[in-house]
Amino acid sequence: MSVPFLEVLATPPLNSVQDLGRPGQRRWGIGPTGMVDGLALQVGNALLGNAPGAAGLELQLFPVRLRVLRDGAIALTGADCDARLDGRPVPPWWALPVRAGQVLELSPPGATRRDLAAPALRACLSVAGGIDVPEVLGSRATHVRCAFGGLEGRALRPGDVLAAGAAQAPAFRDPAGFGALPPATALPLGEDPQATTVRVIPASDYDDFTEASHEAFWSDPWRVTIQSDRMGMRLEGTTPLKREVVQEMRSHGIVCGVVQVPPGGHPIIQLNDGNTAGGYPKMGVVIDPDLWRLAQLPPRSLLRFQRCDLAQARAAALEQDSYLAGLRRLSALSLMTPEVA
Amino acid sequence: MAAHNAFELAAPRVTPMGSAAFLLESEGPMCLPTQRRIWAVGQAAGDLKGVTDTQPGMNNLLVLYDPLATEPEALQAQLLALWIATPDTPAPGKLIELAVRYGGDGGEDLLDVAQRKSMTPRQVAEMHSSAEYTVFAPGVIPGFGYLFGLPEPLFLPRRDAPVNRPLLLNVFIAGLQCNVSGPPVPGGPQAGPTGWYSLGQLIDAPAPFDLTRDPPGLVEPGDRIRFILDEVLE
Structure with missing residues (x-):
């Protein structure tokens, strides 16, 4: 059963209902969409005892103010947005009970402090039972470009009312709630404290690039430019990436995390709202278990690429899986099921 | 085996x-x-x-x-x-006919393509509409997909730098490919950057994608498309 749970009091544009995306629709030219920081959503869902793919709110512009319409439970993951519930601070990566009438407020990440070692851009709000909007082609994710999914196929607006899928919220053993070890701490990667490191598997056009390009790609830091959004992330480096041989490319399917290099030599990383197909040469692809690291990179932050292979990528996926399994055990210990309560 | x-x-x-x-x-x-x-x-x-x-x-x-x-x-x-x-996919798919107005608004690059090929705009339009195209692959957004079958004299490398073009079910060519781009839904983007050349615009075309239909997409890989020359604006 679905009940009105949250009212949007204030939000800038570009915040939306997202889940883990819309797989299996590529034959219609429909890409994944879904939460860019999919791991943050999975953490929030694990803490609340939701299904892994239950929909939440992706918040990437602030300030955001929401009123709770009914007693329930929420989790805040992703970027630390100095969240306040009726003025009282809520720690990041935290699940807690909320009561009807309370107001939740989130500020821009880094408004109070900017931490190079833990860049932050997008927050995720999960609710017990998941945000309840109609499924379209198997997913609740908002497809902004095609104007379907999510809440009426669009970004959130002040005045919107969001329903939650759970009629009865779980009860917390500790009314203050409980938290998760953040992924940046639980799954550390890279040695440069000034830059975020992601692992990349070389793609089919890798060998076409010059030796100098290969060298620069793996050893230079890359700066995230302001031309970055849910479609993709443009990078700037000191060495433009060039190909040895230039041939006409054939259009082919592309995925989130693909590092494409247009003629100018500055790479673009494709994200969740990007095209399903492309024809630019590909240097490599950021592995799925590291996509959440990209999701939290604000403009001007630095990125490093670490070479990896399929076996290492699978090990990373297993490591992430076991991190989430640990959070589900923590949740089972920290929540009482509605029947018991 | x-x-x-x-x-x-x-x-x-x-x-x-x-x-x-x-x-x-x-x-x-x-x-x-x-x-x-x-x-x-x-x-x-x-x-x-x-x-x-x-x-x-x-x-x-x-x-x-x-x-x-x-x-x-x-x-x-x-x-x-x-x-x-795996045996090859056998029979060709269904045939869809789409009327095109070549040139004018939505056909911004017809003259440019004609000049590059030393042809008149009408010759380009006639050659383009003389071929039968096969839907090879889904496009980057819901639509008519990547089409194969462009006559070789019209092959043209895509632009080095993208230009802004309307996306109102426009017929584009680049390389040896052809596509039809448009807003997949009412209220979708009306224009966008592209390295392709816009030859014309569909007239009274069926919506390529409609969530109220099952399946929502009009064409699938293997289907064929024939462009009917409606008029040429020079």
């Missing part, structure tokens, strides 16, 4: 597209027989354990999988086995 394909194809190049997909790229010139194998393998691969989606491209195939549900090395071998054993 169940292989009865008249058309012998070299094994495709298989490379990882990240940690959860493989790209199969066929060798040789772009052609329909190869694409019929691509469609067939894509269809068959969808039934393999751990495969989550497949997407044909231009003589290539993207296969997405869950790396925790299948061994990537084993999947790679299964895909190569399918390439040999």
Whole structure:
């Protein structure tokens, strides 16, 4: 059963209902969409005892103010947005009970402090039972470009009312709630404290690039430019990436995390709202278990690429899986099921 | 061995597209027989354990999988086995006719293409509409997909730098490809940057994508498209 749970009091544009995306629709030219920081959503869902793919709110512009319409439970993951519930601070990566009438407020990440070692851009709000909007082609994710999914196929607006899928919220053993070890701490990667490191598997056009390009790609830091959004992330480096041989490319399917290099030599990383197909040469692809690291990179932050292979990528996926399994055990210990309560 | 394909194809190049997909790229010139194998393998691969989606491209195939549900090395071998054993997708798909107004608003590049090819705009329009096109692959957003069948005299490399063009079911060409781009839904983007050349605009075209229909897409790979010359604005 679905009940009105949250009212949007204030939000800038570009915040939306997202889940883990819309797989299996590529034959219609429909890409994944879904939460860019999919791991943050999975953490929030694990803490609340939701299904892994239950929909939440992706918040990437602030300030955001929401009123709770009914007693329930929420989790805040992703970027630390100095969240306040009726003025009282809520720690990041935290699940807690909320009561009807309370107001939740989130500020821009880094408004109070900017931490190079833990860049932050997008927050995720999960609710017990998941945000309840109609499924379209198997997913609740908002497809902004095609104007379907999510809440009426669009970004959130002040005045919107969001329903939650759970009629009865779980009860917390500790009314203050409980938290998760953040992924940046639980799954550390890279040695440069000034830059975020992601692992990349070389793609089919890798060998076409010059030796100098290969060298620069793996050893230079890359700066995230302001031309970055849910479609993709443009990078700037000191060495433009060039190909040895230039041939006409054939259009082919592309995925989130693909590092494409247009003629100018500055790479673009494709994200969740990007095209399903492309024809630019590909240097490599950021592995799925590291996509959440990209999701939290604000403009001007630095990125490093670490070479990896399929076996290492699978090990990373297993490591992430076991991190989430640990959070589900923590949740089972920290929540009482509605029947018991 | 169940292989009865008249058309012998070299094994495709298989490379990882990240940690959860493989790209199969066929060798040789772009052609329909190869694409019929691509469609067939894509269809068959969808039934393999751990495969989550497949997407044909231009003589290539993207296969997405869950790396925790299948061994990537084993999947790679299964895909190569399918390439040999899967019969090509046989019959051509349905034929759809689309009326086009060449040139004018929405056909901004007709004159440019004509000049580059030392032809008149009408000759370009007549040549473009004389061919039958095959939907080779889904497009980047819901629509009529990537079309193959452009007559060779109209081949033109895509622009070095993209230009802004309307997207109101416009007919574009680039390289040896053709496509029709438009807002997939009412209220969608009305224009966008593209390296392709806009020849004209569809007249009274059916919506290529409609969520109230089942299936929502009008065309699928293998379907054929014929452009009917409605008028040429010079």
